[in-house]
Amino acid sequence: MRSFYLTDVGKIRDHNEDSVIILKNHNNEYMLAVADGMGGHRAGEVASSIAVTYLAHHFQETFYDLTKEEAIMWINDSITEINTAIFQHEKDHPESVGMGTTLVMALYTKDYLLFGNIGDSSGFIVKNKKMHKVTVDHSLVNLLVEAGELTEAEAKDHPRKNVLMKALGASPEIEADIFECSTDIDGVFLASDGLTNMLEISKIEDVINSNDEIEERIVNLIQKANNNGGLDNISVAYLEKDKEVE
Secondary structure, three states: OEEEEEEEOOOOOOOOOEEEEEEEOOOOOEEEEEEEEEOOOOHHHHHHHHHHHHHHHHHHHHOOOOOHHHHHHHHHHHHHHHHHHHHHHHHHOHHHOOOEEOEEEEEEOOOOEEEEEEOOOEEEEEEOOEEEEOOOOOEHHHHHHHOOOOOHHHHHOOOOOOOEOOOEOOOOOOOOEEEEEOOOOOEEEEEOHHHHOOOOHHHHHHHHOOOOOHHHHHHHHHHHHHHOOOOOOEEEEEEEOOOOOO
């Protein structure tokens, strides 16, 4: 497996509220996560950092050879602990009240691939040179699309497209959506909406399928998102299987 992750402030924001990580344990099991923070007084970057830092420590300390059922519980427990930590930080730092973060994560082992999601950062699988979105956005416009009140085209440029229906730090009780996928994939791709709002999926596929090194491809994606406006922070975490030599 090869992996690379990167985050960029973009062209408009004055600081970066995203956090991103990829970790591997001694059992060749992987954890990927992207968190997109929100809140004043730079509290968004604190919220996303709380999420990713907790996951990093928790993965390193407790994730080893878990069954799929245990891994699902691990995700749920992590979400609860992160949410509690965000509320505790707000209690200790009143100036940060209202902060929160999205979170999309993936656990990849030889036996299963699980995604967990809260908010509108996205998780994809890559297979046969195509990207397939696994997660479902917890956004107002996506809710309206599902209800048949907006078309996909209308949702794309809707003035309230950034309104979230769910985020860590928004409610004392919260649950992630958890999705299971086959491990028969070519790659796992996570991104904040700073990337997916700036680039069509077909354009992302073109870059991912190029023959450049994995680091060059991710840098290229972020450059293209910035070239298209870079309206938000941009984060990517990408894990791919080594390509077979023909």
